Amino acid sequence: MHSKNRERKENFFTRLYAKIKNMLLTVLHGSLATKLSCCFMGVGQIMRGQIVKGIVYAVLEILFVLFMVFFGGEYIGRFVFSGHLGTVTEGSYWNDELGIYETVQGDNSFLILLYGVVSLTAVVFFVSLWVMNVRGSLENDRLLAQGKKVSSFKQDCSLLINKKFYIPLLAPPLVGLLVFTVLPIIFMVLIAFTNYDYQHLPPSKLFDWVGFKNFGNLFSIAEGTGFFPVFLRVLAWTFVWAFIATFTNYFLGMILALMINKKGIRLKMLWRTLFVVAIAVPQFITLLLMSKILDGDGILNKILGTTVYWLSDTRYGSLLPRVMIILVNMWIGIPYTILMCSGILMNIPQSVLEAAKLDGASPWQLFIKIILPYMLHVTGPYLITQFVGNINNFNVIWLLTGGGPGDNILYGVGNAQSTDLLVTWLYRLTTDTNVQYNMASVIGIVIFVICASLSLITYNKTKAAKNEEDFQ
Numbered sequence: 001m002h003s004k005n006r007e008r009k010e011n012f013f014t015r016l017y018a019k020i021k022n023m024l025l026t027v028l029h030g031s032l033a034t035k036l037s038c039c040f041m042g043v044g045q046i047m048r049g050q051i052v053k054g055i056v057y058a059v060l061e062i063l064f065v066l067f068m069v070f071f072g073g074e075y076i077g078r079f080v081f082s083g084h085l086g087t088v089t090e091g092s093y094w095n096d097e098l099g100i101y102e103t104v105q106g107d108n109s110f111l112i113l114l115y116g117v118v119s120l121t122a123v124v125f126f127v128s129l130w131v132m133n134v135r136g137s138l139e140n141d142r143l144l145a146q147g148k149k150v151s152s153f154k155q156d157c158s159l160l161i162n163k164k165f166y167i168p169l170l171a172p173p174l175v176g177l178l179v180f181t182v183l184p185i186i187f188m189v190l191i192a193f194t195n196y197d198y199q200h201l202p203p204s205k206l207f208d209w210v211g212f213k214n215f216g217n218l219f220s221i222a223e224g225t226g227f228f229p230v231f232l233r234v235l236a237w238t239f240v241w242a243f244i245a246t247f248t249n250y251f252l253g254m255i256l257a258l259m260i261n262k263k264g265i266r267l268k269m270l271w272r273t274l275f276v277v278a279i280a281v282p283q284f285i286t287l288l289l290m291s292k293i294l295d296g297d298g299i300l301n302k303i304l305g306t307t308v309y310w311l312s313d314t315r316y317g318s319l320l321p322r323v324m325i326i327l328v329n330m331w332i333g334i335p336y337t338i339l340m341c342s343g344i345l346m347n348i349p350q351s352v353l354e355a356a357k358l359d360g361a362s363p364w365q366l367f368i369k370i371i372l373p374y375m376l377h378v379t380g381p382y383l384i385t386q387f388v389g390n391i392n393n394f395n396v397i398w399l400l401t402g403g404g405p406g407d408n409i410l411y412g413v414g415n416a417q418s419t420d421l422l423v424t425w426l427y428r429l430t431t432d433t434n435v436q437y438n439m440a441s442v443i444g445i446v447i448f449v450i451c452a453s454l455s456l457i458t459y460n461k462t463k464a465a466k467n468e469e470d471f472q
Contacts, residue, residue, distance in 0.1 A: 034137040041130060044137030048144075052153045057133050064126045072119030079116025083209070085109035085194065090203045108203045109196070117187050121178070192441035198434045207438075214442045227439065230416050238421045241322075241397075242390040245329045250383060252330065253337025254375060258367075260338070261345050272342065275335040283332055287399035290328045294400075312405040318418035321401055325419060329396050344378050345371070380462035387458075388451045392423045403428060414439065422447050 037044030042057030068076075078085070086107025140150045151159070160167060192214055194200075200207035220226035260271050293299045294310035301307060313320040348371065356366055376383075397403060403420035415432055416425045422443055429440040 257341035
């Protein structure tokens with residue numbers, strides 16, 4: 001396995017090197033227009049009559065140069081080459097010449113990091129445009145060498161609309177994905193390698209690179225600084241919650257769907273409609289309502305005449321709040337499973353079920369041998385999605401308990417509370433008084449690794465992935 005992976009890496013880099021080498025050799029032996037286009041984008045196109053395309057390339061190059069001269073170059077220099085995220089802190093400094101205190105603006109580590117990432121992204125984008133520009137000029141060389149004409153602006157537009165319409169169609173969402181997803185993720189990952197916390201909040205203070213120190217703190221057991229004991233408890237509860245929340249909703253929803261679809265059950269449409277109505281209520285409204293009902297002074301205690309703290313009892317490791325969270329999640333999650341399973345159950349071949357009944361199969365055997373395997377085959381990817389979604393189920397936990405109650409077991413480093421998941425703990429680290437953005441970023445990376453690994457490994461082992469043709 002390792003040798004195959006090594007061979008794939010070697011083949012990839014070999015092919016990449018060969019492509020770059022071939023392109024450079026082609027440019028060296030290319031026309032004057034192609035050589036000029038390496039320095040002045042668009043020249044190769046303009047000299048061949050592609051005026052509009054050449055002007056677009058030229059304008060983009062000019063904009064990039066202006067961007068780098070007046071903005072991006074400074075931040076790339078600070079971000080990449082200086083090795084620091086700022087050196088001058090904001091404050092008042094004594095000026096010997098004037099004999100007064102002067103207020104100095106100072107550096108802002110946050111902006112240096114942010115603008116550095118944006119500037120590097122602009123460089124990558126420009127390099128991609130440059131490669132397109134050179135390739136276009138080389139393609140013109142090839143066409144002219146074959147005695148053919150280069151494409152006109154009208155022909156390029158026609159090609160873009162008729163045969164390559166996916167390019168303008170996918171460009172806006174791609175830009176949105178880059179700006180609102182990729183760049184924030186890169187920025188968040190980089191924060192994990194800094195000391196950005198409540199002691200280093202810009203602009204009054206600076207933060208800087210610390211390498212893998214934060215990851216060491218996450219897996220350290222040192223008293224006062226080690227996060228590992230708290231991390232293990234939060235991770236364990238996260239997995240327990242995700243497992244129970246996923247499979248209680250799945251199996252109970254499936255059982256209710258079987259009951260509704262069973263022959264002889266009356267008013268099937270009514271039962272399905274009631275569950276649809278339950279789904280129609282926005283989830284956050286249901287959760288907020290439940291938090292008020294289950295409050296110590298809530299409606300449930302008024303009706304029962306009790307003083308049970310359903311969501312804030314700290315006894316037995318906050319067992320009661322955890323159980324109530326799972327029950328409320330069943331209330332809001334089971335209707336979705338019922339509707340999904342109802343549709344799938346209607347597609348199970350009745351001839352198979354009838355044949356099994358004729359062979360003497362009991363209802364339990366029908367469920368175990370036919371219905372459940374069929375359901376798992378179809379809903380395997382759904383189960384994976386639900387499990388990963390419950391690992392990151394911020395709404396249920398935060399709107400019901402806010403991650404609490406604080407039973408003083410998990411207080412200390414990171415200030416995690418008893419029902420906190422990794423995702424709510426991450427949020428708490430960024431909103432508490434003693435904010436720790438660096439550790440929140442580390443936990444975000446850990447969550448990503450866990451979810452990505454579970455999704456890829458589990459999905460590749462499901463029958464839905466291995467035997468897709470069987471279902472078809």
